[in-house]
Amino acid sequence: MKILLGVTGSIAAYKAYDACRMMIKDGHEVIVVLTKGALRFIKKETFTYLGAKRVFSHEDDFTEQLFDGPVLHISLAKWCEKIIILPLSANTLAKIAHGQADDLLTSTLLSSSETPVLLYPAMNTQMLLHKRTAQNISLLKEFPYYHFHSTDEGLLACGDTGEGKLPALEKIKTLYEWLPACSLEESQVKKILITTGATISPIDPVRYITNGSTGITGMYMARKFLQQGHHVDLFCGIHSTKEIDYLKEFKHVRIFRCSTTKEMAKKIQQVRENCDLFIAAAAVSDFEFAYRPSKIKKEALRLNEMNLSYEMAEDILLSFLKVKKEHQLSIGMAAESKDHGTHYFIEKWMRKKTDLLIGNYAFHQYGDENEVPLSMGFGQESNGYYFIEEGQVLQNNISLSKNQLANEIYQWFLTKKAVYDSTI
Ligand SMILES: Cc1cc2nc3c(=O)[nH]c(=O)nc-3n(C[C@H](O)[C@H](O)[C@H](O)COP(=O)(O)O)c2cc1C
The missing domain is CATH 3.40.50.1950 (Flavin prenyltransferase-like)
Structure with a gap:
């Protein structure tokens, strides 16, 4: 430039x-x-x-x-x-x-x-x-x-x-x-809803279970759509990368930091109706503990008396798919540990039939010998991605930076939108 x-x-x-x-x-x-x-x-x-x-x-x-x-x-x-x-x-x-x-x-x-x-x-x-x-x-x-x-x-x-x-x-x-290079005509502006990062599942006031998702993936996607002049609602975890907050400088973005899956689901419910594209890139907590209002004492931990009870959290993507309107497109992301094969991605697609499912492997490998945990996916700039449409793996383990992934998704969206527009 x-x-x-x-x-x-x-x-x-x-x-x-x-x-x-x-x-x-x-x-x-x-x-x-x-x-x-x-x-x-x-x-x-x-x-x-x-x-x-x-x-x-x-x-x-x-x-x-x-x-x-x-x-x-x-x-x-x-x-x-x-x-x-x-x-x-x-x-x-x-x-x-x-x-x-x-x-x-x-x-x-x-x-x-x-x-x-x-x-x-x-x-x-x-x-x-x-x-x-x-x-x-x-x-x-x-x-x-x-x-x-x-x-x-x-x-x-x-x-x-x-x-x-x-x-x-x-x-x-x-x-x-x-900075958007162009301002789009009103009718061209699309509303994009993106979830990214990790939610937490609190046990007591000082402890919670979460995962290593940083929110970088969704941040790149949000940036891409904002750059192209679209409007973005970005839902991220409370501990997602601070770079997400830099996006507040864009005129057409709303950022919602959420702690629990319940909170994220509730906030999304209020705005999802009008979105043109729903991208579920967040690694949300699948279950929510019955919260203990005071810190569980060490003795109780030792005696294995924690008796943690939990219930399944709302499946945010599935909830969206149930009420989705015809013109709304959906993208899901699936993260699996390396020992799981691609059939897990297909299996996820069978449960949640999104227009596009992007699979990738993600893990942290901890251990005494690793001063810094070995990571794949989480917090990394690139990964191998599997693109699944209609239950078929169309792209098998293509290596992309998260920025490139955002570009791919943007192009995919343009193509799908054009196909839809030509049918109405
Ligand atoms: C030590 C010093 C520091 C200054 N810092 C600023 C500043 O941070 N921002 C500002 O708007 N003006 C600041 N000024 C005043 C501008 O330098 C002054 O208004 C100048 O005419 C600006 O010229 P320009 O707009 O042509 O660059 C400072 C002046 C001095 C002497």
Whole structure:
């Protein structure tokens, strides 16, 4: 992707070095434009050393610095596919909000028509909360292609504590990489419901049974659908990866963290009716213990007097399949331990006839000799997947990263949707 990285005069400007390096490392072409204010904090040359394609400063429109055409701000606006201003000062924010164009960066912004602009404000809390700044942010939010990233709370460079910090790189990355490239027409927008991660089955106030699912799989799926302009309701476990929360920066996502299967089932029941696609990727607890309100004492554990009673938890996917409407598509996931053969996947499909069932093997192998447990599936970036439709294994153990799996699912959904639409 061709990124124009604008850097302005915030104390956080030095963090633009790392952000620029990250973007280049991720395979993007980056042109940097520094404001007059930015030059009080950082150096132009450093971006060149870090690999930026070109680096310009505020007055370069008038210094015969050419790039792809006779007028610099026009050629820059035509060249870039995304504009990222990181950090964004209160001053430049005010200028952009009021359509000013008194330096290279603001002139470029005014010359770009609907290029997505991603703004990362960073300033003192008072500046951020000032009515004028709030008004300026609201003005820009009226434009569909302007996106604001929220700031972090913490100790600021000036010594105050509060809102206004530039977010960490990993957070920055989520939105700039996955910001929807297009906004879909209303009729094209689909509602996707995804469950991911593990629920817990509490025994007493301090103990519970769970599994090793981290929620990464569903997170990648949610990101893919959000990037394509769809709306996502994501249900995850309370301990699922914190990266899931970074998705809150997207406009059309709702994230529901759930502890027990019962809680997840109840919340899903309230929203499942309107979804176009239901993806059950969560490893939910299949049973729920009769909860003991006070901690079970060690003595009772020793004497084997726990007498744990439990009941089967609601099968969230099965419940959905029972009430599913004709246009709604469903994807189930099945995780088996390695000793179980593919017929277990088929057997699951026979019980829950989803439009697509994705099987994979998942386990943690613990033991004294393994300082870190050996894992497959859980918490790993890739795995072997089995795609089952109509009780037939169509793809047998194809190796995919979880990101690739999300892409496959997205393509599958488009195809199925097109087939359905052609029949009505
Ligand atoms: C030490 C220092 C730190 C500053 N930090 C910030 C900041 O974090 N955010 C901000 O909006 N302005 C900050 N300012 C004020 C801006 O640098 C000033 O408004 C400048 O005109 C911004 O120029 P620009 O918008 O052209 O980059 C700071 C100023 C100083 C002297």
